[in-house]
Amino acid sequence: MDLNLRHVRAFVSVVQAGSFTRAAALLNLSQPALTVQIQRLEETLAARLLDRTSRTVAPTRLGRELLPVFQRVLRDLDAVVIDTRDLAARRHGVVRVATLPSFAASALAEAIAQFRSEHPRVTFLIKDAIAQRVLDLVRNEDVDLGIVGGDVGDPELSVLYRTSDVLHVIYPRGHPIGALPKVTVDVLAEYPLILMDPATSVRAVVDLAFVGAGRLPTIACEATYMMTAVGMVRAGLGLTILPGSAREIHAEPELRSRLIDDPQFVRSVCLIKKAGRTLPAAAEAFCGTLTGLIVGSPA
Amino acid sequence: MDLNLRHVRAFVSVVQAGSFTRAAALLNLSQPALTVQIQRLEETLAARLLDRTSRTVAPTRLGRELLPVFQRVLRDLDAVVIDTRDLAARRHGVVRVATLPSFAASALAEAIAQFRSEHPRVTFLIKDAIAQRVLDLVRNEDVDLGIVGGDVGDPELSVLYRTSDVLHVIYPRGHPIGALPKVTVDVLAEYPLILMDPATSVRAVVDLAFVGAGRLPTIACEATYMMTAVGMVRAGLGLTILPGSAREIHAEPELRSRLIDDPQFVRSVCLIKKAGRTLPAAAEAFCGTLTGLIVGSPA
């Protein structure tokens, strides 16, 4: 016979209750069932643990020595069960997300706020990083979820949701571009541009669009941070092109933005996880909130 | 469903083996049985612990977090089982004995020596004390076994074995008492005696025997330690009366001893334990050795 947790629990209960009958009542069990469980436990250990007379029950010396060990084990395991079920019920937990910085400040922040209003004990760990780093973090399972711009071809990663981020052009209030019926590559090629760093996914999209249209942009400046690009526009250095999801496009009251009417000026954004891996319950639930929100937002 | 140790063990094995099939082989179980056990465990915890594809098995984040907890619990319980079974098999253990000092040095010492030659990893804790204290120690279960002189009437104590210790008279070589055909109360009443302290069981027997015979002893001296009494005999202060089991009666080469031919000069000696209590396995076994030895010795 193998040691069984029910038997251990039975033993601890009998000692605490000081009686088979009372312990049985506490465990919602018949008294004979308890008697048998204790017998099995004693068989398993090949030793007597309880001295019973017809009136009293007392642990043997061995029983007294084993009691604290058993109690600790039961306590530990009960804690695990309760904690894990709690986790599964999304009552608490940790969600780790790696994301492009542009998302961290906008849609992601909103999604977290909404999710936490429903699940206040879920905490979030956010890593904002460039696309390549996000992919690595997800691949190594250092994070549960990743949000990257561009397409994901890696079979180790699976795309949970995919949306697109239409690029906007940012210009000073009163700039002639605001009055045009449509903004196209050809229009953008007319003005000096402040573009993002070549390592960014936004820049990759912009470059591809210009190449596709057979035009060359006039690059006034390059910036790594979107806020820098916005500052340059405000300073009159030129126009910039940023994803619609970026908060920065609304940061300056005297700047305007409008979307670019060209299907190539679309950055796809993917919510990804490691392929073949089950997400923690809280992360799973958060995906729902996140995708629900993004669908509803101007894409 | 309730948490079950078999399920926990199954989970740990699968993670360690990295495969259901290999783990099943290690556990001497069929693979489907293992699959079901893991499913049950996941149901119990309401969470997925293992991500399985048809080629690989890997713990989920939760599974990785739970693994060390489970491993510790299993380790603890396995240790308990092994240790306890070892204990039951008398391969090790502690036997606590409270005894009259006269016994500690003689029969008890021999019994322990013999027992330990068969069970070398059993250790003994000996408390030598006067009768009353021995009774208390056994009653409070501070010791497993007690050896007391005199009779035991306490219902809280049960007598496992009872033998009698015939009292001997100790005299110098050449003393006339050595030449008599029989030693009786009347003979003893003729000589000055060194008697044990009135609180001892030996003295109680001696007093009772003299009273029963209607004689009064000539008390030359009283001693608490038997060795003191022996020394006084050697110094010529008189004769003394000691139990046959006492080593002290053979301690001096120029002294002789012979038993007293009077059924009243018998001290009963009892091996006792707390009534209604199961002895630890090693103590139980020791009782056998002890009683076997005493039977064979001159009682």
Added chain:
DNA sequence: CGCAGCGATAGTTAAAGGTTATGGATCTGA
């Protein structure tokens, strides 16, 4: 494309565990 390896599922049988009824021992109160 077919074979080999792995986990999941289905159906059957053996073991474990539960319940009620009852027995034997001991304490309690009339």
Added chain:
DNA sequence: TCAGATCCATAACCTTTAACTATCGCTGCG
């Protein structure tokens, strides 16, 4: 002191759990 109450152990019976064998579906590899 004797009847009743109380408590643990046992017995007979039934339900639930868990094991095995057989087989399926999927995936990676010649």
